[in-house]
Amino acid sequence: MRDIFENGNSNNEQQKKTNNSKYTLWMNSILRRSKEIGKVELPICSIILDERGRCIGRGVNRRNINNDPLGHAEIMALRQASLIKNDWRFNECILITNLEPCTMCASALIQARMGKVVFGAYDKKRGGLGGSINLSKHKSSHHKMEIIGGILEEECSKILQLWFKKLRAQK
Numbered sequence: 001m002r003d004i005f006e007n008g009n010s011n012n013e014q015q016k017k018t019n020n021s022k023y024t025l026w027m028n029s030i031l032r033r034s035k036e037i038g039k040v041e042l043p044i045c046s047i048i049l050d051e052r053g054r055c056i057g058r059g060v061n062r063r064n065i066n067n068d069p070l071g072h073a074e075i076m077a078l079r080q081a082s083l084i085k086n087d088w089r090f091n092e093c094i095l096i097t098n099l100e101p102c103t104m105c106a107s108a109l110i111q112a113r114m115g116k117v118v119f120g121a122y123d124k125k126r127g128g129l130g131g132s133i134n135l136s137k138h139k140s141s142h143h144k145m146e147i148i149g150g151i152l153e154e155e156c157s158k159i160l161q162l163w164f165k166k167l168r169a170q171k
């Protein structure tokens, strides 16, 4: 399944591993921040890197904090990065997040012309980039993004599973 999400030359496995290792560093920091926000919100954090690899946007889930149905981590990161960038186009940028973006966020990323999206855990129920539906490959998509899923997949899934388990126990 994972092959579907990785574009480029599959014969260059070593190169791919080297390229992906830089995402695991970012993913570890995303997971630390997710655990922190997990005390009040769904533990999701997203960051956006510019063409030089600098972090220009960071967002956590703020739906409950802000009473905002659009308050997903990806949207928060996009808003911050577009302010810093002073542009709504992200062709040369990378968004990294611990859970596969939902359909709303996947659409927003297509609208933002994000160059690449990297995520940890797949969301088979609500994922908009392959887990449930792949909007980046849908005929309605005017912009094709590179998608890499499954970075630190186990760790990313575990944090979310624990969070939902805790939520169920509280009910």
Ligand SMILES: [Zn+2]
Residues within 6 Å of the ligand: 072, 073, 074, 101, 102, 103, 104, 105, 106
């Ligand atoms: Zn979302």
